Amino acid sequence: MNVLEKIVNNVTNFSKSERKVADVILANPQVSIHSSIATLAKMANVSEPTVNRFCRRLDTKGFPDFKLHLAQSLANGTPYVNRHVEEDDGPEAYTAKIFESTMAALDTARQRVDINTINRAVDVLTQAKKISFFGLGASASVAHDAQNKFFRFNVPVVCFDDIVMQRMSAINSTEGDVVVCISHTGRTKNLCDIATIARENDATVIGITSYDSPLAKECTLVLSLDVPEDTDMYMPMASRVAQLVLIDILATGFTLRRGSKFRENLKKVKDSLRGSRFDRKDFNN
Amino acid sequence: MNVLEKIVNNVTNFSKSERKVADVILANPQVSIHSSIATLAKMANVSEPTVNRFCRRLDTKGFPDFKLHLAQSLANGTPYVNRHVEEDDGPEAYTAKIFESTMAALDTARQRVDINTINRAVDVLTQAKKISFFGLGASASVAHDAQNKFFRFNVPVVCFDDIVMQRMSAINSTEGDVVVCISHTGRTKNLCDIATIARENDATVIGITSYDSPLAKECTLVLSLDVPEDTDMYMPMASRVAQLVLIDILATGFTLRRGSKFRENLKKVKDSLRGSRFDRKDFNN
DNA sequence: GGTTAAGTGTTGTAAAATTACATATATTTT
DNA sequence: AAAATATATGTAATTTTACAACACTTAACC
Known part of the structure; x- marks a missing residue:
C-alpha cells in the first residue's frame, strides 16, 4: 500500500x-x-x-x-486516492481511474507471479506437439490473442470458444499436447471439465487462473495472477489485462528459447502482412 | 524522461x-x-x-x-533501465521487462489520450442503434473483448473478424449505427475500406488507431493511443493492452451515462453465469 | 611552457531534522 | 468530581545534512 x-x-x-x-x-x-x-x-x-x-x-x-x-x-502524476469509479465521475476521472487501477493491477500481478512456474510453462510450451487455448466469456478473447501470438511460431495452435469444440479437441489430445485453460475465477464448470478431460488424455494442462480454484486443481501447472478486480464489479477488466500480459510473457519466453534463427521466422510472418497494408510512402503522398 | x-x-x-x-x-x-x-x-x-x-x-x-x-x-521496484528484451534475458528479466514496458505504455497512453474525444465517443455509443466492432489480426481479439463488454448493455452488438462479413455488415449499416474500427497501425487496407464503406452508409465510425494514419482519415472520431511499441519488434503487445483499457474506459463511460438503474441490469447479466459455475461453498466442501 | 578553463576537494556556515524535555490536554481511576 | 495517569503537543537544544565560497589540481590550448 x-x-x-x-x-x-x-x-x-x-x-x-x-x-x-x-x-x-x-x-x-x-x-x-x-x-x-x-x-x-x-x-x-x-x-x-x-x-x-x-x-x-x-x-x-x-x-x-x-x-x-x-x-x-505521486510518481505517476497525482493518483486518485480512490480508484473505484463512482456514479458522478466525469470522463477525466474515470479515464484516469481505469488507467491507474489497471496499472496497479499489473504491478501486483508482477509481484505475485511465480517466475519459476513461468519458466516451466515456457519449457512445456516449447516442447509441445500442439498447443490449445481455451477460454469462455471474457477469457475467450484472451485465448484468441494467445492463438494470434503462438501461431507465428510455426507450432500447431488451436483455439476454440465453443464448448463442444473444446470438448472434442480436449478428448483428441495426447501426450505432448499442451492445453492452456484461461479463466479468472477458475470456477467455470465447463472449463474445468476441459482440463480434466485433457489430463485424462495425458495432455499437459496449464491454467491461467486463480490459485486455489477448482480449475487450478485440475491443472498440471497453474499460473495464478490473483489480481484484485477492483475497477468494476460487473465486468472483468484488470484481470484480463494481466492475463494478456502473461500471454505476452509466455510468447516472449518461447521466442527466446528458440534462439535467434527463430526470430527470422517471426520477421517473415510480419513481413507477410506488407501486401495488405498501406506503407508509409503510399500514405505520405 | x-x-x-x-x-x-x-x-x-x-x-x-x-x-x-x-x-x-x-x-x-x-x-x-x-x-x-x-x-x-x-x-x-x-x-x-x-x-x-x-x-x-x-x-x-x-x-x-x-x-x-x-x-x-524507482517507484515501481527497481526498473530495468533497458526494457527491451534481450537474447540472454532469463525468465525473471523478461517477465519484469514486459510488465514494466506494458505499464510504461499504459502511462504514456493515459497522458496522450484525449478526454474530450473519449467523451464524444461515449456520447455516440450511448445513442447508437447498433454497435459493430471490427479488427483484424491481433486487433480482432480486442474487438471480441469489446463485444463481450458491450453486449451486456442490451444494445445490438456485432463483431466480425472475417473481412467478408465485415464488409457486408458495413454495407448494411445506417444512420445511428456506430462502427468501431480497431487497428494499431491504421494501415490495414481492408479495415480502411470498412471505415469508408460504413461512412458512406451514414454510420458513425470510431477509430481506435494511430493518429494520422490512413484509417484515422476515414473515421468520424479517432481515439489515438500512440503507444511506443517497444517490447518486441515482431508481435503487437503493449499497443493491444492499451486498446483494451480504452475499451474498458468506453464501457465504463457507457454505464455511467446510463445511470444507476442500468447497473442493476449488469448485475443480472453477471448473475446469469451462476449456474455455470462452482460457487465457493461447493468448492470448500 | 605558460595561460586559461574545467574539474575537484576543503573548510565553514546556514538550514533542516531530530532529540530531549516541558507543558498542556485528555482519560481513567478512585 | 478530584487525583492520577496517560497521551498529545510544543519549545528549546542538539545533531545532522546540504550547500556556498574558496583553494587547489588537472587537463587543454595557444
Whole structure:
C-alpha cells in the first residue's frame, strides 16, 4: 500500500494535530514533497516535531524518508486516492481511474507471479506437439490473442470458444499436447471439465487462473495472477489485462528459447502482412 | 524522461568524478535514495560538492531534490533501465521487462489520450442503434473483448473478424449505427475500406488507431493511443493492452451515462453465469 | 611552457531534522 | 468530581545534512 492510501486509511487513527498535517498533505501532495518540515508545519499550524511524529506513525524513518515515500506515491502524476469509479465521475476521472487501477493491477500481478512456474510453462510450451487455448466469456478473447501470438511460431495452435469444440479437441489430445485453460475465477464448470478431460488424455494442462480454484486443481501447472478486480464489479477488466500480459510473457519466453534463427521466422510472418497494408510512402503522398 | 534514464543517457557528458557517482547510483539505486550526500560521496570516492554538482547537472535543485526524482523513478521496484528484451534475458528479466514496458505504455497512453474525444465517443455509443466492432489480426481479439463488454448493455452488438462479413455488415449499416474500427497501425487496407464503406452508409465510425494514419482519415472520431511499441519488434503487445483499457474506459463511460438503474441490469447479466459455475461453498466442501 | 578553463576537494556556515524535555490536554481511576 | 495517569503537543537544544565560497589540481590550448 502506498503512503497516500495509508494516510487516507489511517485518518481516523490520527490525533487532532496529526490530522491537520494529513489534510494539508492530501490537499497539496505535490507541494508537500518539495517543502521542508518547517514550512509544512506552518502550513498545518502545528509544530515541527508533530510533523515528524506523523511521519513515523506511517512507518517511515522520519520526514525525509516520508517525502521519499510520498514522492513514490505521486510518481505517476497525482493518483486518485480512490480508484473505484463512482456514479458522478466525469470522463477525466474515470479515464484516469481505469488507467491507474489497471496499472496497479499489473504491478501486483508482477509481484505475485511465480517466475519459476513461468519458466516451466515456457519449457512445456516449447516442447509441445500442439498447443490449445481455451477460454469462455471474457477469457475467450484472451485465448484468441494467445492463438494470434503462438501461431507465428510455426507450432500447431488451436483455439476454440465453443464448448463442444473444446470438448472434442480436449478428448483428441495426447501426450505432448499442451492445453492452456484461461479463466479468472477458475470456477467455470465447463472449463474445468476441459482440463480434466485433457489430463485424462495425458495432455499437459496449464491454467491461467486463480490459485486455489477448482480449475487450478485440475491443472498440471497453474499460473495464478490473483489480481484484485477492483475497477468494476460487473465486468472483468484488470484481470484480463494481466492475463494478456502473461500471454505476452509466455510468447516472449518461447521466442527466446528458440534462439535467434527463430526470430527470422517471426520477421517473415510480419513481413507477410506488407501486401495488405498501406506503407508509409503510399500514405505520405 | 525519468532521472534514471537521464543518467544513462548523459553518462558520456559526465566528468570523471561525476561518472563515479553515476556508477554508484546505477549500481545501487535503492541504497542511494536512503543515503545522505556524505555517505554517497564516500561510496563513490568523491567529495560531497561533487555529488551536489552531479545532481544539478541532471536539472534537479540539489541532492534532496535529486533523491526525490530518483525515488520516483524507482517507484515501481527497481526498473530495468533497458526494457527491451534481450537474447540472454532469463525468465525473471523478461517477465519484469514486459510488465514494466506494458505499464510504461499504459502511462504514456493515459497522458496522450484525449478526454474530450473519449467523451464524444461515449456520447455516440450511448445513442447508437447498433454497435459493430471490427479488427483484424491481433486487433480482432480486442474487438471480441469489446463485444463481450458491450453486449451486456442490451444494445445490438456485432463483431466480425472475417473481412467478408465485415464488409457486408458495413454495407448494411445506417444512420445511428456506430462502427468501431480497431487497428494499431491504421494501415490495414481492408479495415480502411470498412471505415469508408460504413461512412458512406451514414454510420458513425470510431477509430481506435494511430493518429494520422490512413484509417484515422476515414473515421468520424479517432481515439489515438500512440503507444511506443517497444517490447518486441515482431508481435503487437503493449499497443493491444492499451486498446483494451480504452475499451474498458468506453464501457465504463457507457454505464455511467446510463445511470444507476442500468447497473442493476449488469448485475443480472453477471448473475446469469451462476449456474455455470462452482460457487465457493461447493468448492470448500 | 605558460595561460586559461574545467574539474575537484576543503573548510565553514546556514538550514533542516531530530532529540530531549516541558507543558498542556485528555482519560481513567478512585 | 478530584487525583492520577496517560497521551498529545510544543519549545528549546542538539545533531545532522546540504550547500556556498574558496583553494587547489588537472587537463587543454595557444
